[in-house]
Amino acid sequence: MSQIKNNIEEIKRKIDIAAKKSGRKYEDITLIAVTKTVDVPRIKEALSSGICHIGENKVQEIMRKYEHIDTNIHWHLIGHLQTNKVKYIIDKVDLIHSVDSERLAYKINEQAAKKGKIMDILLQVNVAKEKTKFGLFMEEVEPLIDKVKNLENIRVKGLMTIAPYVENPEENRTHFRNLKQLSVDISKRNIDNISMEILSMGMTNDYEVAIEEGATMVRIGTGIFGERNYN
Numbered sequence: 001m002s003q004i005k006n007n008i009e010e011i012k013r014k015i016d017i018a019a020k021k022s023g024r025k026y027e028d029i030t031l032i033a034v035t036k037t038v039d040v041p042r043i044k045e046a047l048s049s050g051i052c053h054i055g056e057n058k059v060q061e062i063m064r065k066y067e068h069i070d071t072n073i074h075w076h077l078i079g080h081l082q083t084n085k086v087k088y089i090i091d092k093v094d095l096i097h098s099v100d101s102e103r104l105a106y107k108i109n110e111q112a113a114k115k116g117k118i119m120d121i122l123l124q125v126n127v128a129k130e131k132t133k134f135g136l137f138m139e140e141v142e143p144l145i146d147k148v149k150n151l152e153n154i155r156v157k158g159l160m161t162i163a164p165y166v167e168n169p170e171e172n173r174t175h176f177r178n179l180k181q182l183s184v185d186i187s188k189r190n191i192d193n194i195s196m197e198i199l200s201m202g203m204t205n206d207y208e209v210a211i212e213e214g215a216t217m218v219r220i221g222t223g224i225f226g227e228r229n230y231n
């Protein structure tokens with residue numbers, strides 16, 4: 001068995017265990033293979049091992065790889081998105097995880113309207129208020145929802161976070177729990193067009209803890225493909 005296939009099998013097994021710990025099942029969790037810096041042949045290896053969701057953080061990389069990947073694969077934009085690049089990916093990706101401003105939400109709405117589609121988005125939250133990270137602070141999420149809830153060509157489907165890099169994933173448990181609580185609080189308001197069905201949290205180092213705390217999507221790169229080579 002190839003290393004990539006091996007890694008995916010192992011991760012699926014751990015997802016299953018973590019899902020059960022949180023009273024759910026494997027099928028409740030979506031595994032996104034993060035393919036940034038990964039070339040097309042290795043991506044295809046992952047696809048042939050049962051992956052059907054891939055995540056990229058750069059618009060250019062999606063553009064470069066898009067035509068080489070089967071049309072039934074779901075693309076996720078997980079990195080910071082500049083408003084002037086929205087038009088390039090609006091008809092390619094299924095979910096934008098990284099919306100953190102009114103300006104970006106409006107731009108996505110405008111471009112989606114042009115294509116006659118409704119774009120699913122997540123709001124990115126900077127749970128630990130790290131200076132180096134994008135995302136809304138927790139207290140900024142509901143005000144932004146109130147500003148974008150009437151936009152007709154976007155649908156807010158939930159929240160996303162990139163937790164701090166920590167040695168011990170337990171250190172992120174409180175952050176994940178807080179984000180889950182925020183999503184519960186928002187869904188209790190029953191706002192039209194706003195759902196909190198997706199919680200995108202957990203990466204190679206902390207996905208099991210994230211799932212235990214309620215993640216419905218995990219984004220895993222290194223755990224599947226090994227260390228990234230940025231050259």
Ligand SMILES: *Cc1c(COP(=O)(O)O)cnc(C)c1O
Binds near residue numbers: 034078204222223
């Ligand atoms: C790179 C990246 C990941 C995957 O990180 P790993 O630690 O390699 O699993 C997940 N989410 C985002 C937003 C990323 O940029």
